[in-house]
Amino acid sequence: MDEAKTxxxxxxxxRSDAAPxxxxxxxxxGRRRRASRRSDPGEGGGTIVPxxxxxxxxxxxxxxxxxxxxxxAVGALSVVRDAARDWQVDVxxxxxxxxxxxxxxxxxxRLARALALARDTAGVRSARLxxxxxxxxxxxxxxxxxxxxxxxxVPRLVVLELEDPATADLGxxxxxxxxxxxxxxxxxxxxxxARLRTMAGAAxxxxxxxxxxxxxxxxxxxxxxxxxxxAGNRDVIEVLHFVGAEDAFIAREFxxxxxxxxxxxxxxGGGAALALFVVADLWFSNGRGDPLADQARALFGGxxxxxxxxxxxxxxxxxxxxxxxxxxxxxxxxxxxxLE
Amino acid sequence: MIEFENVGLRYGTGPEVLxxxxxxxxPRSFQFLTGPxxxxxxxxxxxxxxxLKPTRGLxxxxxxxxxxxxxxxxxxxxxxxxVVFQDFRLLDHLTTYExxxxxxxxxxxxxxxxxxxxxDLLEWVGLGERMxxxxxxLSGGEKQRAAIARALITRPEILLADExxxxxxxxxxxxxxxxxxxxxxxxxxxxxxxxxxxxxxQFDARRIVLADGRIEIYE
Numbered sequence: 001m002d003e004a005k006t007x008x009x010x011x012x013x014x015r016s017d018a019a020p021x022x023x024x025x026x027x028x029x030g031r032r033r034r035a036s037r038r039s040d041p042g043e044g045g046g047t048i049v050p051x052x053x054x055x056x057x058x059x060x061x062x063x064x065x066x067x068x069x070x071x072x073a074v075g076a077l078s079v080v081r082d083a084a085r086d087w088q089v090d091v092x093x094x095x096x097x098x099x100x101x102x103x104x105x106x107x108x109x110r111l112a113r114a115l116a117l118a119r120d121t122a123g124v125r126s127a128r129l130x131x132x133x134x135x136x137x138x139x140x141x142x143x144x145x146x147x148x149x150x151x152x153x154v155p156r157l158v159v160l161e162l163e164d165p166a167t168a169d170l171g172x173x174x175x176x177x178x179x180x181x182x183x184x185x186x187x188x189x190x191x192x193x194a195r196l197r198t199m200a201g202a203a204x205x206x207x208x209x210x211x212x213x214x215x216x217x218x219x220x221x222x223x224x225x226x227x228x229x230x231a232g233n234r235d236v237i238e239v240l241h242f243v244g245a246e247d248a249f250i251a252r253e254f255x256x257x258x259x260x261x262x263x264x265x266x267x268x269g270g271g272a273a274l275a276l277f278v279v280a281d282l283w284f285s286n287g288r289g290d291p292l293a294d295q296a297r298a299l300f301g302g303x304x305x306x307x308x309x310x311x312x313x314x315x316x317x318x319x320x321x322x323x324x325x326x327x328x329x330x331x332x333x334x335x336x337x338x339l340e
Numbered sequence: 341m342i343e344f345e346n347v348g349l350r351y352g353t354g355p356e357v358l359x360x361x362x363x364x365x366x367p368r369s370f371q372f373l374t375g376p377x378x379x380x381x382x383x384x385x386x387x388x389x390x391x392l393k394p395t396r397g398l399x400x401x402x403x404x405x406x407x408x409x410x411x412x413x414x415x416x417x418x419x420x421x422x423v424v425f426q427d428f429r430l431l432d433h434l435t436t437y438e439x440x441x442x443x444x445x446x447x448x449x450x451x452x453x454x455x456x457x458x459x460d461l462l463e464w465v466g467l468g469e470r471m472x473x474x475x476x477x478l479s480g481g482e483k484q485r486a487a488i489a490r491a492l493i494t495r496p497e498i499l500l501a502d503e504x505x506x507x508x509x510x511x512x513x514x515x516x517x518x519x520x521x522x523x524x525x526x527x528x529x530x531x532x533x534x535x536x537x538x539x540x541x542q543f544d545a546r547r548i549v550l551a552d553g554r555i556e557i558y559e
Contacts, residue, residue, distance in 0.1 A: 048442075050433040239429045242391065243490070244419035245446035247411065337411070 048240070049233060049257040059225040059258070060265040063218060067269025067320050070214040071313045075277050077207030078309030084200030091189045091196065092165040097158040100183040111156055114181045118160050121176075123168030130157040211316070215323060222324045226258060226331040237336070251332040255325050262324030266317035274313055341367050341498055341529055342388055347397030349383060357383055359553040361397070365498065365531060370524045372540045373533040375550035381533040382426065384550065385500050388531070389423055390414060402497075419447060422491030422528075424501035428483045430475040430490075436482075437462065437471040440489045447494070458493060465489045465519070480507035488516065498529040505539055513539055 097114045101107050111129060118127035130138070135154060162168040170188050177184040230237065240250050342365040349358040357380045365371065365388075373381055386392040387399060390406050399406045401417055409417065430439045437458060438445075444454040462471050465485040475483055484507055491499055501520065505513035513536070521543055524530045531548075534540065540547065547558040 046434050046438045048431070048434070048445075235429070236431055238391075239431060239442075240446060241414075242389070242418065242423055242425075242429070243443040243446055244415040244494075246415045249446050249448075 063265025071273030422496035
């Protein structure tokens with residue numbers, strides 16, 4: 001069929017004979033163009049999937065809640081990971097020499113020798129002897145006040161501050177102590193550091209699992225919402241098929257619809273989480289004297305999520321939105337394949 | 341253009357609602373499809389439009405056996421067929437303009453390339469001033485004309501219209517019939533399903549009469 005010719009042919013008779021209310025202008029192109037301008041249709045890109053639906057609003061709420069929780073998990077993860085790293089650095093930057101009393105004499109001399117060896121060790125910034133008063137104070141919470149600790153074989157401590165835990169010659173110090181100071185033992189806090197690493201790793205793993213579960217729940221919600229939307233828009237899909245729409249077009253329209261919903265929900269949830277972090281950070285920062293704030297500050301050093309957590313929140317919103325797009329498209333295509 | 345050979349159709353395990361249908365719709369032909377209510381006119385149109393598959397027999401659309409047509413090829417074939425539904429099937433959340441432009445939009449064309457054509461066609465069918473209106477506020481006749489415009493906008497090779505005058509008054513029905521006749525004169529094959537004898541009497545055309553699931557053709 002010659003389309004151009006057909007169009008030209010059709011214009012005349014249809015307009016002259018059959019139009020129920022033929023607009024003025026006849027065949028005159030200029031007048032017709034003016035008529036077209038008078039009735040400018042505007043943008044013709046209205047969303048093919050009806051924008052408002054109960055399922056759509058429910059999905060926005062679900063995505064917002066899931067995003068909020070996932071962002072909280074990411075933020076909490078960021079705070080715990082930073083705190084664990086700080087603890088680990090603090091613990092690793094210190095070492096302790098423990099000197100046990102042997103036979104009731106010579107302890108002070110052995111302590112002085114241990115202190116001297118520590119100060120001569122490469123990588124040790126400073127070494128300090130914990131005197132008797134400090135030792136008593138350390139034991140007081142466990143043994144109580146008023147005890148004569150002088151009668152007990154209480155070990156004495158030398159605390160070392162290291163410049164760099166990686167380069168400090170603790171191995172050399174340990175062997176010298178073994179050779180020259182009887183009853184001395186070096187504790188480089190490796191056990192504590194390993195436990196902190198394990199704890200931080202476990203926290204990261206738990207957080208990652210929580211986030212993964214949230215994303216899985218969000219994906220399932222999207223599947224159900226998409227199916228509900230497909231069922232609710234059966235007529236729309238049928239009409240689209242009748243006018244020659246390909247499955248990819250229909251899937252694209254539904255994906256666009258759900259991407260907009262997910263982005264809205266994600267921004268609400270992510271924004272709420274960020275706002276909560278900012279409020280919590282301000283409260284912890286300004287809440288000096290408040291026992292809870294003081295305890296949290298002692299544990300975590302603050303609840304600021306930092307840039308890592310901030311980008312983590314943005315990442316969660318982006319992942320949720322992308323996941324929604326992929327899930328809705330796959331669901332729509334699967335649904336369409338089953339239709340016919 | 342479309343050929344039926346011993347076509348039968350049943351829904352589920354029920355009786356055959358269409359039996360032994362053998363006929364063809366030729367290029368540039370005009371025919372009425374008639375019969376009592378419930379005779380299967382809409383089912384036959386759905387077969388013609390490939391939205392139903394026959395339970396037996398052979399249907400060829402534009403030379404292709406529909407049983408061999410894959411999902412990917414269906415849209416291309418359907419774009420060559422215009423359909424006017426008895427219940428209009430307009431999308432209520434789109435304007436009249438957007439409804440009429442829908443077949444062009446789904447084919448991937450940019451709006452700027454078809455805007456003038458859609459506006460012109462809307463003016464031709466008398467809906468130039470109603471292009472911003474949503475279908476729920478259109479009258480039955482306006483909906484019918486919008487549905488017809490949507491079916492015509494792609495310049496289909498064949499037009500299938502299911503009771504296109506069922507919701508309009510006699511004068512408008514006559515004008516719509518003239519529209520179909522002119523369309524046919526310009527080369528489009530037309531099949532109008534109707535049980536309106538007065539409408540059929542206004543134009544001498546082939547009649548396909550459907551009764552008890554079988555057809556009789558009066559040339």
